[in-house]
Structure formats: structure tokens, C-alpha cells
Amino acid sequence: MGTKLDWNKLLSPRRFADDLRATPPKKPRPDWLTDNRSEIERDYDRILFSTPVRRMADKTQVFPLEKNESVRSRLTHSHEVSNLARSIGMSIAYGKIGKKITAELNGDESQERVQRDVPAMLAAIGLAHDLGNPPFGHQGEIAIRNWFDSKKELFNHIETDPYKDKNDIAAAGKEITRPLTSSEQNDFLMFEGNAQTLRVLTRLQVVHDDLGLNLTYGTLAAVMKYSASSCSVSALGNASLEKIGHFAAEQAIVDAIWAETGLKEGVRHPLAFIMEACDDIAYLILDAEDAVKKQIVSFSDLIAGLELLVDDDGLANYVVKSALADHAKYRETKELSPAELNDVSMQKFRVYAIHAFMCATLEVFEAQYDSIMDGEYQGELLMSGRAERLAKALRTFDKNHAYLHRRVKELELEGFNALNGLMDFLWRGISERKSFLKPRSSRDKPFPAFAYQSISENYRRVFEGWHHPIRKNEPTLPMRYRELQLLADAVSGMTDGYVIDLHSQLQKYAIGASNG
Numbered sequence: 001m002g003t004k005l006d007w008n009k010l011l012s013p014r015r016f017a018d019d020l021r022a023t024p025p026k027k028p029r030p031d032w033l034t035d036n037r038s039e040i041e042r043d044y045d046r047i048l049f050s051t052p053v054r055r056m057a058d059k060t061q062v063f064p065l066e067k068n069e070s071v072r073s074r075l076t077h078s079h080e081v082s083n084l085a086r087s088i089g090m091s092i093a094y095g096k097i098g099k100k101i102t103a104e105l106n107g108d109e110s111q112e113r114v115q116r117d118v119p120a121m122l123a124a125i126g127l128a129h130d131l132g133n134p135p136f137g138h139q140g141e142i143a144i145r146n147w148f149d150s151k152k153e154l155f156n157h158i159e160t161d162p163y164k165d166k167n168d169i170a171a172a173g174k175e176i177t178r179p180l181t182s183s184e185q186n187d188f189l190m191f192e193g194n195a196q197t198l199r200v201l202t203r204l205q206v207v208h209d210d211l212g213l214n215l216t217y218g219t220l221a222a223v224m225k226y227s228a229s230s231c232s233v234s235a236l237g238n239a240s241l242e243k244i245g246h247f248a249a250e251q252a253i254v255d256a257i258w259a260e261t262g263l264k265e266g267v268r269h270p271l272a273f274i275m276e277a278c279d280d281i282a283y284l285i286l287d288a289e290d291a292v293k294k295q296i297v298s299f300s301d302l303i304a305g306l307e308l309l310v311d312d313d314g315l316a317n318y319v320v321k322s323a324l325a326d327h328a329k330y331r332e333t334k335e336l337s338p339a340e341l342n343d344v345s346m347q348k349f350r351v352y353a354i355h356a357f358m359c360a361t362l363e364v365f366e367a368q369y370d371s372i373m374d375g376e377y378q379g380e381l382l383m384s385g386r387a388e389r390l391a392k393a394l395r396t397f398d399k400n401h402a403y404l405h406r407r408v409k410e411l412e413l414e415g416f417n418a419l420n421g422l423m424d425f426l427w428r429g430i431s432e433r434k435s436f437l438k439p440r441s442s443r444d445k446p447f448p449a450f451a452y453q454s455i456s457e458n459y460r461r462v463f464e465g466w467h468h469p470i471r472k473n474e475p476t477l478p479m480r481y482r483e484l485q486l487l488a489d490a491v492s493g494m495t496d497g498y499v500i501d502l503h504s505q506l507q508k509y510a511i512g513a514s515n516g
Helices: 039-049 051-058 076-092 096-104 111-126 137-150 152-156 182-189 193-202 217-223 248-261 270-295 299-309 316-332 338-367 370-375 388-403 408-431 446-453 457-463 479-492 496-510
Strands: none
Touching: 039 111, 039 217, 051 076, 051 496, 076 096, 076 111, 076 270, 076 338, 096 338, 111 217, 111 270, 137 152, 137 182, 137 408, 137 479, 137 496, 152 479, 182 248, 182 338, 182 479, 193 217, 193 248, 193 457, 193 479, 217 248, 217 270, 248 479, 270 299, 270 338, 270 370, 270 388, 299 316, 299 338, 299 388, 316 338, 316 388, 338 370, 338 388, 408 446, 408 479, 408 496, 446 496, 457 479
């Protein structure tokens, strides 16, 4: 691709606000009030203490509406991915790749910078990678896409504003919006949690302006698992183009990120490959562990599905035989109940499998390093080396014994139906207002007014056009796009439990309220 990446840019500590506002004078601080964190270490802390992170505690990982607190939520999954990513980051920073990065960086403290910022950036993007995922896991994404697909007529809406101010003669009888382009429509028809993550980080988490958490360019670039817009998604072998990585509303933001870090469409940040692998490691191994914890399957069921690999695959042979040896030892003690034996055996399997997968990931990253830095590598680290066969076997096991389990599908259906119904109610709150051109205009009927107030104030503020004047190069998007985006923002930011409760509440008030 002719792209030579530069770690001086990839680890950029400059914040998104740097190009958008003059840095205000810093308030004087007492001498004792110091902060020895690097800018990228501060990124991790900003993410950790943000509201969207806390919401993930009630968002589905695999088992929707799970009441067993030992089974993983989206929050525990994200913490685990963050931990795995940081650990590989330490191996990179203190290994031979770290020496290469150090030699490339400018400045006298380049070694310390590598050893601090590489692990910190990986920890940050591991924690943040699922912030945009809607409730009910990937079924939530499907529900959102399904609602927009069933309402395609909304995309072609041309408004003459029947609620216009009677004194607004200039607007009388004029078309005041345009239909959505095919690319803009695909932002909704192909709604993607990864693209929503970038939106949460850069816009929706309002602090004192519309810069989101105002993270560094380096961290924002690395958290982008996909680099495609909705008009450039491709299934032609480039992993970074398989799904939407950003929406039309964030195109200017992405352009600024790429300009600062030296990236472009189709070329990932090198650490994004590591984060993707850690995400895969976490869900492949730990989803299987959760299935055993819920007694959907047993440790023996898992081993039976993997034993075909042990004869000719070194990594699988090591993991399976090591876990089986421990299982036999624990069983001989006859002190553990069947459930406890399953649990402790899966814990040992987890230890062996994670370690093996982490080593395999680092091995491929080092082997493909030059190709990655040239912007040419298009594969997936975990699926490109000695871990590939065991990873694929675990993916098949998880699908057949966890994701397709009847109870899981039943709960997913409950969430799917609640999301679709809730989107109907919230759409009334968004669209049934006095003036089409004025998002802040009143909702004259009680039900739309109540539904609109049920949406997060942060999201309503962005929709209503509360923008800090520093924004530059903002795309011009039709009002209908902004309405639909508010709907997507609203439901994707909710937790599983809140969706169920709010849907039930609005359904009660909607009875007999079709005209009010």
C-alpha cells in the first residue's frame, strides 16, 4: 500500500482538542499537586472513570440478562481484554520490537516512553473497544439494523415542515431537507458497535464541550479496529475493511486522526492488531468457561470437541493434555463435587490456553512486524500462526454449545423485541416536534414529550446542536440523518435492564396515546 508507518506519529500524545482550540492558560497549581502520568496513561484513566464504562456492567457479553454474577458481562470482558492487551504490550515494550520502536522514536527518553506508553495504550483501547456496543450483545446490533431496515421510507423523507412557525414566511412551502445518500443510509442499515465506540469517545461523552473524552490521537487511532466508512466496506481480505469503522458524522474526526498518525483507510494502527487478538482470546476461551459455569456443557464436553487436534497440533496438544492432567489429579482426590470439578478444570484450561494464545499472538506480531509497519499486513494475528486450529475449534464449540443454546436464544429474542418496540416509542419522541428544523422545539403531545425526555441528556444536547464553536470541517448532514442518529445513540447507550424497564414503562403509557 506504500504506507510506511512512524511510531513518532503512532504514539502521538497530542489531544484531539489541540487543533480545534487555542490551549487556555493553565490555572496555577500548588507545587505539591503533580501529575507524573504520560498523556497516554491519562487516556486510560479518562476511559476508566467514564460513565459508558460503568454501563457495561449491565450489558450482555454472551448470556443476556444474566443473574449469575460469576458469569461475564461486557464490563468484565473489557477489563479482561485490557489486561491481556497490556500484558502483550509489556512483552513488546521490553522485547526486540520495543528496541526497534525505541530506535525510531525521537527524544532522549524514547525507551521510557515505549515502556510506558505501549502497554498503557493497549490497556486503554482494550478497555474502550466495546463502549459503543448496544445492549444484548450482537443481537442488539441486529435489532437496530432490523428496525432501520423496516423503516426505509424514512430515508427518503422530504420535509416542508407542517409545524413551521406561521411567521417564518421564508420556509413556507419549501423543501428543507434532502433524502439520505446511500452511504448515509448504510450507517444505519449496517450499524456497527465499533463505529459507535469512536462516536462515544469523541462526541457523546460530553464534559464541557463536544470533544468527548478528548483522548490523544494515538489512542483514538489504535482503538479503530476497522477503518472503512459505510461506502467502502469490503469482504476482499483486508480485515480492517470488513465492517464500518466510523460514521459520516465522524469523518472529519477520522481525517484528523489519520493526518496526525500517518494512517489511512485500509491501514490499521499496529496496536489495533494486538487489541483484536486479545478480544478474540478473551471471548473464545472465556465464553466457553461461562458455558461450563452455567452448566450448559461440561469440561469433558469441551475436551471431547478438542481432542481431535492433539495428535498433530503442538499448541492444542499442550493445552488439552495439560488441562486433562490437572483434571485427572483433581478427580482422584474425590473431594470436589461435579460442579466444582468442572469449574476448577476450566480454570486450569483457561490458564494454559490464554498463555499459549498470548505467546502465539506475540510470535506472529514479531514475524509480521515489517509488513505491518509497511501497511501491507491484512490478516488477524491469532488466526495466522500456531494458534489458528485451536482458535477455530473453540469458535465452533462456543457457537454450537453456547451461542445457539435455547435459553440464550430465548433471552436474545426478548431483548430483540424490546429494542424494536422501544425504538418505535423513542422515534415518536424524536420526530413528533413542532418544528422540523428546530430540534429543541416542543413536543406538544404528552407521550412524545415523555419519550424524548427518556433519552440521555448528553445525546439530546448533541442532537439539538449544542456545539462548541471550535468545531471545524463538520459534515453537513440532513436533519433526518441527525434524527436517526439520535435514535441509534439513545438505544446503543442503554443497558440491558434499562431497555426492558423503559420499554415496559413506555408501552404502558403508549396505550391509548397513539394520538397523544
